[in-house]
Amino acid sequence: MSEFPRHQASLEALRKRGRYRALAPRAGHDFASNDYLGLASGDLLKAAAIEAIARGVPVGAGGSRLLRGNDSEHELLEREAAEFFGTEAALFMGGGFNANQAIFSSLPQQGDLVLHDALIHASAHDGMRLGRAENRSFAHNDVAEAAAQITAWRSVGGTGRVWIAVEAIYSMDGDIAPIAELAALAQAEDAVLVVDEAHATGLFGDQGRGLAHEIASRTNVISLHTCGKALGVSGALICGAEVLIETLINRARGFIFATAPSPLNAALVRAALKDLASNPARRAQAWERVDLAHAEAKRLCGLEGFSSQILPVIIGEDPLCMEVASALQGLGYDIRGVRPPTVPRGTARLRISVTGRLEHAVVTEMFENLARELEVLA
């Protein structure tokens, strides 16, 4: 009998519902990672690591940024990121999850409203839970509903600031937020627009600066650029007005009470940002593969309507989805099934992501195999 019967029972319950998760080794052609530009294990970052170590950049920070852990590499990265993403200031955090927690737990104040897209990432939810502001959701990508919610909130006495939280590209749906309309709503309502660019950074916007890059310099816009996806490293850059960045440094518990990210990581992110600015060919190659994937998904599987490098193929029931994923894995393709609670109930899906490193023939063959698997289900 287990020493932890309640934990055991809860794991059993997950198994019964087809929701048990286990770690699996990396295997097969990569249709699962967020390494969209192929930087994570490429030569550019290896060379940057060797160069940074040679010039004395420390591997470990040794403390919190507010104590001994602040390194010149963090500060250089933050200056360069603010310039590249077009904001007054930037703050480097250990990851996007921590960054979202920091933003939503410490920037919205008591009496404010956080109005978030229904599909916003778990990390934003956790941040809201820790914060003092009220929160409400609006239907996915529905700007008219967001506007109506603000009016409704004001009509029942809401007087504080509204913070509108969205993702630029939704991580499990791959669709695009209506940034221009959301920005107009934020202007009209004197609201702050928080755009999580996690899956847009590096691929979307001029030089890969994200979907909100044209409005990022506004003081009522915060953009979050995670560094573990297209940038190939880890960490996250919160970019926005100086006063908000200073507030995070003074109020965000996940920043204050945590060891600083590795200065070596900061050096690598600097190298990745320089590459974005100077090497459009890398982005073009990724887009060429993404366009091929869209075309083959339509030609071979009759699937269409995709807008980005993330192609969700909705299967429906959890066990069925995992069966299809495992069949494709057996054929040599690393494709993962994503189940509730990550996605809404009844919409378990294959989350196919396309990176610039995939060979053309592999993309085509994968969709041929997917077509066969989907035919069996039909």
Ligand SMILES: Cc1ncc(COP(=O)(O)O)c(C=O)c1O
């Ligand atoms: C939209 C979004 N925001 C934030 C995160 C968290 O970022 P990180 O992986 O850097 O912690 C993720 C990661 O899955 C994400 O998809």
